[in-house]
Amino acid sequence: MPSQQDDDGTEIGKKLADERGLRIRFSMQTSQAVDIIKGGDKVNSLLETVSTVVNYRIAPHDSLDIVKSKVARLLEPIARKHNVKVEYFGRESGAERRDEGSDNQAATSPFGTLYPNSLNDLSPSPIAPTDIQNPVWHIFSGTIRQVFQDTKRLEGKKVIPVGVIMQGNTDTIQYWDMTKNIYRFSPVREGTRFGTHVIDERIDMTAHLEGMRFYYGEFWTFRSSRVL
Template structure:
């Protein structure tokens, strides 16, 4: 009880300190009209910065360099004031040098590469079209929206004569996140290590905020901030038999049959939910057990998941293949490990005629605390931006993977979010067809990053050292959280 009292007392002091360090007197206006901002963003989507993951399609890096030139033309003040470094030919790093070198920098991370499109599945131009107050195009959510919104916000801040922050800020734009970031953010992180840079916090892409009734019956907006990510394990299973291959004389057991039995065992024996996972993932505390079990999105947050994703066998109807292969994907929850998942699957299969070939793996990420100053300022900014709505800000788990995997040793404080309210169809459009953002939501995203940057720190050349409304409160302390122990 005494520890809990002092812990709550510490949180109250932290909130007071944050409120004292910010004020509502700073008023930074955007320097472009609504129409200019919309059409500039549409133009950014016209560059086909596609990351292909198959060898049959060659990546057109000229498009990436054209996007660099586009940014240089659209944001002249940034390119004059900030230091730009090109990392590994195509990734970009902008350094906004602060006046206090003793403070650890803030990293605003994103990526500008996109996944391929099947144009026949799109109703609108996948490379940028404005229709019915929406901006359509690949990357409008994932992830040019953060690149452009952060650039527009900083260009506006600079134009309003806030030219030097106290704390250094880096904009880190990777060019191959959709391929794992090995040549992009991994190299940016290496650059930081070589220069002995240790960050105060990293803000990167995450899940869009869940709109009202995204989970049926829950009417508040859920602003989930990813404080950790699932890991993954991808592998190929192959069965082989030595038998006559003509279909007129079939064997008692075929390669396809053997593999099918193994896949049936895997699919019919899902991983069990992790006990007390809601203490790590506070989003789950908003719902009862029945709601979680009945909702695929929520249920996937409780356990390691299994997906049978590809299968290959045979070449002709009358020839029995001697080999059959299938690919399986697991998203590994914090509390399980790669070795545990691998061992459990092999025990389930229990057949020496089947081999497993690992093709990709990543352990679950470390968990970042939601009680740091950086998280609390982010939380305040969300309340400030979405103050007209009922919104729940909760630390949660990201089920996908981001480039933050390359920064685990750069900072303990990594927060993943997308300051856009999305419904189910918005989620489906990411990596799907007709990806879009409304013009209003895009402009709100620019305002969000403007507020976040100003809220995070004062500016050395400004008499207004404060920004957040002092009436905003941090009131989501959860006594059942793992972080309160």
């Protein structure tokens, strides 16, 4: 059996992420998606340039620098194999292939250049506090419990709000300097929202009314508290 211990937890983290499946895996690790590839403009002409856009959603334990370094390590051997020069984020790399038949091992002229660059750099969001000692979370989670424990479907059951990681990124960066208490929350029970981001997106009317109750209760609770 392989060892379950390593210096930085990397191997254990990989094993856990793989076992959880795709629905959970990318809430535990940085994701990579090649979303856009553009090349030539007609069928009887070889393309002069190719561009690719890759989307990364960076896990809280990673950083922009870690992702950029990983990209550089992956591209380096490919560039050497195909005799392509690489300029990583504005910095030139000596990835040209060496001519093994030459006595002086001079670098042959590269066949082209890769220009990895980053657009819209955004570090992972700060982790908002979800402990009961935090007064904002105390009120916020308390309202969730009060509203949803009073629904017919959850009557007699205990609702326990917990913090989770959300893969989708919103505009919360605009509030990072204002407060640490940033919670992305939609007051919709599982199975009551349909067709997210499609033409026929809709929500169950009962769930819609529950959401109205939540917002009403949240506004009045914070208004009457001394937290804000």
